[in-house]
Amino acid sequence: MNIDFLPLEERHLNQAVQLSNAVGWPHRRCDWQRLLTLGSGVAGVHNGELVATGMHWSFEARLATLGLVIVSPNYTHQGLGRKVMETLLEAITATRIELYATQAGADLYRSLGFKETAWVHQCQGWVADSAAGQALFPLAHPGVRGFRATDYETLTTLDEQANGSPRRSLLSSLLEQGEALVLEQADGQLSGAAICRDFGHGYVIGPVIANEHDAAKCLIEAWLTRLPGSFVRLDTLDADLAAWLTGIGVAEVDRIPQMVAGSTLPRVGPAKRYALASQALG
Known part of the structure; x- marks a missing residue:
């Protein structure tokens, strides 16, 4: 399967809303827009369809956060989440990276060196x-x-x-x-x-x-x-x-x-x- 991993851009946001809705998240287009204005991200695209996303936000040189790591329910178990994460991590230079994990994603994040520190x-x-x-x-x-x-x-x-x-x-x-x-x-x-x-x-x-x-x-x-x-x-x-x-x-x-x-x-x-x-x- 040929999936292109591209910079997440405003042209992807209408599909991004559909993707977040598909996994039960309440983000509106304006919520995506605000987050994109503050940070940057990656879009996994298959035949023009947005099938995976992830974003990061860096605050000075010390702290960055990761979020909106989503894979379409129709494209799970194909390594897309790992590819999104690896692409995001390559772009981050902060000395500390925080994320808030769904239970489904926790094993992936552990395999990439993340450790649980608290509960939200x-x-x-x-x-x-x-x-x-x-x-x-x-x-x-x-x-x-x-x-x-x-x-x-x-x-x-x-x-x-x-x-x-x-x-x-x-x-x-x-x-x-x-x-x-x-x-x-x-x-x-x-x-x-x-x-x-x-x-x-x-x-x-x-x-x-x-x-x-x-x-x-x-x-x-x-x-x-x-x-x-x-x-x-x-x-x-x-x-x-x-x-x-x-x-x-x-x-x-x-x-x-x-x-x-x-x-x-x-x-x-x-x-x-x-x-x-x-x-x-x-």
């Missing part, structure tokens, strides 16, 4: 209409406010502390796509931030970066009270946060491994990543 809890659900204007949990904080342009440097610093690598281009793009809330302490310092944007069936809240657990909950709750009647998704590495979300109706529906190849990136401050930007972007 996918939490999602419809926000009750009664959430409007009231707290879902008694953590309401008067310091939660909208993001200002003057907050940008602090946001990037918090994010770098949490991830071990700068991700300025990612944060700038997410702020263009959506909106952010921050948590300001009495002394004027920011102790957390959460970005929300439209995605798939509704909205995704992430990344959520905060100095401590209750700060993350305050920010998430603030977003939920602003989204009554909406479908919301969060992907978190924190099991306690996932349990709290399930308790307020944003239930855990899946759990997948975070897998990593390369070096460990040291955290250089108290900030922690409580929710991912997405499973693709980390």
Whole structure:
């Protein structure tokens, strides 16, 4: 079978939506477009049909993420996933590579040197209409406010502390796509931030970066009270946060491994990543 592996381009995106729908993923064309703008990828094409994809996003020299590795259900067990991965890995120069694996792909990623390091809890659900204007949990904080342009440097610093690598281009793009809330302490310092944007069936809240657990909950709750009647998704590495979300109706529906190849990136401050930007972007 002759399959061409080409750079993923905008001309492939209509078929990419069909491909992601075929495996049960909610990505719209605009979601694919946003991800392609931030990164680059590979397209496996057979007789004009897109049958495989994969993408990567590099953040400075230290960190890259892999995602949207998809093989058409009609073309499985033919080595396409491995070919996509090998092509992506050849293009990455970062010292650490992260991905979030489906159970079907985990064995392939292990064979390429990736190791499980944590579990990602996918939490999602419809926000009750009664959430409007009231707290879902008694953590309401008067310091939660909208993001200002003057907050940008602090946001990037918090994010770098949490991830071990700068991700300025990612944060700038997410702020263009959506909106952010921050948590300001009495002394004027920011102790957390959460970005929300439209995605798939509704909205995704992430990344959520905060100095401590209750700060993350305050920010998430603030977003939920602003989204009554909406479908919301969060992907978190924190099991306690996932349990709290399930308790307020944003239930855990899946759990997948975070897998990593390369070096460990040291955290250089108290900030922690409580929710991912997405499973693709980390």
